[in-house]
Amino acid sequence: xxxxxxxxxxxxxxxxxxxxxxxxxxxxPITPATDIMQRFTGFVSNGKVKTxxxxxxxxxxxxxxxxxxxxxxxxxMTSTSSQGLALMWEMLFIxxxxxxxxxxSIVNRALSAPLNIHGDHSDAxxxxxxxxxxxxxxxxxxxxxxxxxAFRIGEHMDIRLPVMVCxxxxxxxxxxxxxxxxxxxxxxxxxxxxxxxxPLLDIEHPVSxxxxxxxxxxxEFRKAQEEVESKVSKVVSDVSKDFEKISGRKYRLFETYMLxxxxxxxxxxxxxxxxxxxxxxxxxxxxxKAGLLKPRLYxxxxxxxxxxxxxxxKAICVLDRADAFGGSYGPVFIDISTSLYPYRxxxxxxxxxxxxxxxxxxxxHAELVLNELVEIAKTEKVTTIxxxxxxxx
Amino acid sequence: xxxxxxxxxxxxxxxxxxxxxxxxxxGSWRSxxxxxxxxxxxxxxxxxxxxxxxxxxxxxxxxxxxxxxxxKGCGICALECPGKKGNKAIVMIEEGE
Numbered sequence: 001x002x003x004x005x006x007x008x009x010x011x012x013x014x015x016x017x018x019x020x021x022x023x024x025x026x027x028x029p030i031t032p033a034t035d036i037m038q039r040f041t042g043f044v045s046n047g048k049v050k051t052x053x054x055x056x057x058x059x060x061x062x063x064x065x066x067x068x069x070x071x072x073x074x075x076x077m078t079s080t081s082s083q084g085l086a087l088m089w090e091m092l093f094i095x096x097x098x099x100x101x102x103x104x105s106i107v108n109r110a111l112s113a114p115l116n117i118h119g120d121h122s123d124a125x126x127x128x129x130x131x132x133x134x135x136x137x138x139x140x141x142x143x144x145x146x147x148x149x150a151f152r153i154g155e156h157m158d159i160r161l162p163v164m165v166c167x168x169x170x171x172x173x174x175x176x177x178x179x180x181x182x183x184x185x186x187x188x189x190x191x192x193x194x195x196x197x198x199p200l201l202d203i204e205h206p207v208s209x210x211x212x213x214x215x216x217x218x219x220e221f222r223k224a225q226e227e228v229e230s231k232v233s234k235v236v237s238d239v240s241k242d243f244e245k246i247s248g249r250k251y252r253l254f255e256t257y258m259l260x261x262x263x264x265x266x267x268x269x270x271x272x273x274x275x276x277x278x279x280x281x282x283x284x285x286x287x288x289k290a291g292l293l294k295p296r297l298y299x300x301x302x303x304x305x306x307x308x309x310x311x312x313x314k315a316i317c318v319l320d321r322a323d324a325f326g327g328s329y330g331p332v333f334i335d336i337s338t339s340l341y342p343y344r345x346x347x348x349x350x351x352x353x354x355x356x357x358x359x360x361x362x363x364x365h366a367e368l369v370l371n372e373l374v375e376i377a378k379t380e381k382v383t384t385i386x387x388x389x390x391x392x393x
Numbered sequence: 394x395x396x397x398x399x400x401x402x403x404x405x406x407x408x409x410x411x412x413x414x415x416x417x418x419x420g421s422w423r424s425x426x427x428x429x430x431x432x433x434x435x436x437x438x439x440x441x442x443x444x445x446x447x448x449x450x451x452x453x454x455x456x457x458x459x460x461x462x463x464x465k466g467c468g469i470c471a472l473e474c475p476g477k478k479g480n481k482a483i484v485m486i487e488e489g490e
Binding site for chain 2: 098160205207216220227
């Protein structure tokens with residue numbers, strides 16, 4: 001029986017972690033993710049979970065602790081934001097290369113400098129090629145649901161990869177929303193028991209983690225990892241179907257909104273998708289065929305499925321809450337372009353950078369962009385491919 | 394030895410067998426070679442004890458010749474060797490000399 005509550009995004013994620021009851025967590029506080037681990041350590045102190053909590057001196061150590069615990073044989077999770085994720089950088093690749101299914105909540109926050117604590121996607125975008133699976137969440141409900149599913153996805157025997165669950169800093173992490181919780185037992189049954197394939201602590205069968213792999217084998221290990229990436233989409237779909245059975249909530253690789261017959265469309269991650277959908281409703285009421293695609297599984301990116309879902313549109317704007325400096329366009333734009341590349345007939349694409357450092361994304365921004373798309377669809381003329389919106393000057 | 398293809402590898406490069414250093418010959422790394430001079434050897438077996446790899450052969454409890462397949466030329470054996478009457482039983486010479 002589900003329970004409906006009012007909770008913040010962080011509270012919802014912490015509750016999901018309590019219900020999963022992982023074996024080990026190593027964490028270091030950083031705004032706006034602090035709240036998740038603060039609540040979780042409360043659960044540890046009050047005996048609500050059996051988790052071994054390791055309080056470390058930095059995020060680099062937090063991820064190192066998680067790697068050791070996961071290789072040791074435990075189900076492991078942690079949480080971070082921004083500079084914390086940046087400090088974990090080196091260890092992220094070790095977690096994915098060793099194929100350790102650690103789950104980490106990323107409460108998206110802008111990167112310094114200039115120093116800023118508010119929400120944008122530059123932290124997780126910087127780690128998008130680190131070999132971690134990335135699930136993105138529009139609201140507290142999705143953050144809760146994705147966290148629970150992340151364990152099943154990462155721990156799947158065909159996958160065994162670490163998973164990041166992203167939610168927008170402050171906008172979602174600290175705002176109170178209505179949310180449906182599953183029963184503790186439902187979550188426990190859903191995630192099941194975790195068994196590490198070759199646990200380091202099985203002293204009857206001694207193994208070595210992290211050996212030196214020279215040019216005669218390194219490329220074979222990379223190819224094997226790439227092969228695993230290609231299996232993730234199917235596992236995410238299967239786990240989502242199982243999750244729907246216990247929750248009634250439907251998840252796919254991405255969400256489409258009014259997209260099937262759309263002529264103009266937005267592609268946007270996380271919380272801004274909610275605002276965009278409201279504006280799309282207004283455009284639909286005026287008879288304009290607008291739609292939206294919101295990526296959920298962002299890494300590995302489901303290029304084929306995304307391209308297939310977008311190829312019939314006339315004009316698309318990809319909204320990026322991070323810039324990819326030197327890459328010319330925002331990171332999501334680059335992926336969407338790639339997904340449409342194979343088609344001879346394809347939509348005209350533009351890219352808007354919005355909401356950096358927690359700058360509000362307002363309905364009028366979506367309106368402005370959709371009006372521009374309607375014009376582009378009519379004239380087939382683009383003035384600027386990439387542009388910052390909601391910026392002075 | 395036939396190299397495995399990418400489908401035959403253990404996930405995450407985990408090594409499943411213990412005591413596998415014997416399969417990895419490190420002798421080619423060596424730029425200095427230890428030479429054993431039996432006449433100065435007091436059979437203390439310090440070299441065997443200190444060797445970080447498995448380059449010191451011992452036969453019937455006695456020091457035997459080096460196994461150069463596993464000697465990286467680190468020189469620890471030569472440093473630790475007490476020798477006899479001021480003469481080291483292990484000396485390092487440059488490879489190629």
